[in-house]
Amino acid sequence: MAALAWLLIPLVAGIAAGLWGGWVNRTRKVRSDGPELDGYARFREAMERSTSGT
Incomplete structure (x- = not known):
């Protein structure tokens, strides 16, 4: 019985x-790549x- 308790932990x-990982990902807001792509375009220019x- 003690071995079963150690396996249940x-x-x-x-x-x-x-459950915690699912809850954390559920409450995270979706963000697009817009700001990053705009910054990259400015960098290239x-x-x-x-x-x-030169």
């Missing part, structure tokens, strides 16, 4: 971790201007 911990001026 990791099982319960795994279930709790799975700046690099093109600096190389074409």
Whole structure:
């Protein structure tokens, strides 16, 4: 019976971790790549201007 208790501890911990992970991902807001792509476009434009001026 003691061995069964020791086997249930990791099982319960795994279930709790799975539930917590699901809850954390559920409440996270979805964000698009818009701001990152805009910043990259500005970076490319700046690099093109600096190389074409020489």
